[in-house]
Amino acid sequence: SSWWSHVEMGPPDPILGVTEAFKRDTNSKKMNLGVGAYRDDNGKPYVLNCVRKAEATIASKKMDKEYLPIGGLADFTRASAELALGENSEAFKSGRYVTVQGISGTGSLRIGANFLQRFFKASRDVYLPKPTWGNHTPIFRDAGLQLQAYRYYDPKTCSLDFSGAMDDISKIPEKSIILLHACAHNPTGVDPRQEQWKELAAVVKKRNLLVYFDMAYQGFASGDINRDAWAVRHFIEQGINIVLAQSYAKNMGLYGERAGAFTVICSDAEEAKRVESQLKILIRPMYSNPPLNGARIASIILNTPDLRKEWLVEVKGMADRIISMRTQLVSNLKKEGSSHNWQHITDQIGMFCFTGLKPEQVERLIKEFSIYMTKDGRISVAGVTSSNVGYLAHAIHQVTK
């Protein structure tokens, strides 16, 4: 008999499971609006030109393959901090931060979660917005923390339930941990406006909460890296010492290279050094030190003026295409004769859109039209192209009329 007779079959990952089902479908009109990976207007993966140039540089330099330090590539971590905080940030210039390289967004979130579990003794509770990325809950749970929620999305309006959020957050026990999406909220695409962010910062400060920002879409949301980082920077300016997870999967298209970073804003540089030492102690028994390739590509892009400029243009290009697809989807729905209000599709921002479709309607889209999305009605707008937006509008109209 086996040691593993009692091991249960794990459920398939809901998000990645959508792609698996899509691959099996033989319908020529099929659309994959599941996983959040950018596609160009031909529905193809897009390798950024600045990435290709950085790779050519790397190939020509013939560097060795020695281990990175546990905390990662220094040029990368410093550039990541500067990208998030802004070059004029007092926190950045004073050095009162530590940034370690993480395994893209997930790995960075997990390092932070483990760090909080070990060193943030004031609370075991992490407050997540309702809804949030499906992987947030298991990440924090596996790190040994407990999950709570605050209201965020209003399904009646398909937009932010601001009063609900403020109400819930004002009641969160002091010194709890609260997770906020910096921009392009996943899965809803609903972000607070700047005035709303100001109020959120004030209440969070009043409740003395530890703020954990997840920034997976800087640049990718509005097309402007500074605008997308506004909330993060505002909170820090208000004296809130945040922790932050960054990902380069989407904004540099480096998905499989796993480039990310975890940052802790500290009281001073000396505290940052102590925090860094503990982060390294957490990382070492996880995977020893991080992979170089993605971080080096990102570092070359961020630190080479011409490439950085080119990157800003390309990331804006991706954001603009998404925004244009949102606009076209709404106008096509109108053309189909839909009487519903689809304004939320263009109000929402980033890769994802909470269509407001119900599970039965999603089921029909999958079964009758081979249009794949997650059960919550979330679509990845990146999967929409000018040649299939009409089909998508037609299908949505069919299941909602």
Next chain:
Amino acid sequence: AYRTDEGQPWVLPVVKKVEQMIANDNSLNHEYLPILGLPEFRANASRIALGDDSPAIKENRIGSVQCLGGTGALRIGAEFLRRWYNGNNNTATPVYVSAPSWENHNSVFLDAGFKDIRTYHYWDAAKRGLDLKGLLDDMEKAPEFSIFILHACAHNPTGTDPTPDQWKQIAAVMKRRFLFPFFDSAYQGFASGSLDKDAWAVRYFVSEGFELFCAQSFSKNFGLYNERVGNLTVVGKDTDNVQRVLSQMEKIVRTTWSNPPSQGARIVATTLASPQLFAEWKDNVKTMADRVLLMRSELRSRLESLGTPGTWNHITDQIGMFSFTGLNPKQVEYMIKEKHIYLMASGRINMCGLTTKNLDYVAKSIHEAVTK
């Protein structure tokens, strides 16, 4: 890390070639790998460990998880064992680590949630070899179902491996006492120069019907240190059990790093899948192993010529990157302070640090340290 005779890092020629192929291939992109990793990498990596003719592979009862280096493979394996081995979430299952061992072993299993990490006898300082009796004794006394971390070859840090006959004895005790073998294979090919020879112990355990884990690293044998290429090979009783194990490992991976980095796995998969590149790789690996073996024999012969007190056959008896010289802390301090030769307080030296240019100096320095 390996060093050439010029004391430099060495990017394997086959790796350079494959990297160029990848760089020139415009059809490749940076899309996410599946959670468990690149399929061609996983299958080939496990095949390397278990052998082309492995009965476990033929019987379709193996599984593979691409991980971030050997460390990542150990961690995923440890996290799985803590959740699912010997009951559910049984953090009290004893985990045995050799005395001494790679210092990170303890942390990996502690951070995975295990509460009871113990040592098993391994290094006999007096005779400078394996303390087999102590080892077997510890296994006899270990609680049933305890987990044992075994170094597949080139034990780190002692360089002292059990002989095949000794491995047979170890396996017999482990089978009788229901002890779980978790192999750490960081040096396959790098130790003796032969992939098959270095995998003998793992394959023997498989042939004896064990269910086991093997954490593989391609850091040293491919020189891909910073790309974090590792593989966790799972050998089970049958397909169904292995499938369920993998499905649970997938959940663990998803909350740790979601999916693994693609660059290093591509290099290894491309190399292992092509007969020509595979042959080139084996050759590159043998180059590294041979240089280390040469340094061992050269160091030993110099010490014997100098008449340095003590016996020095352990230097060539030991295998892999490291050697437990037998130098005591005072002698080590002398080496560091007076001769500027850096080694660990344990007397462990990295054989890769030796070159034809510094052999004489190192030998003389050891001689002085021992005779002073």
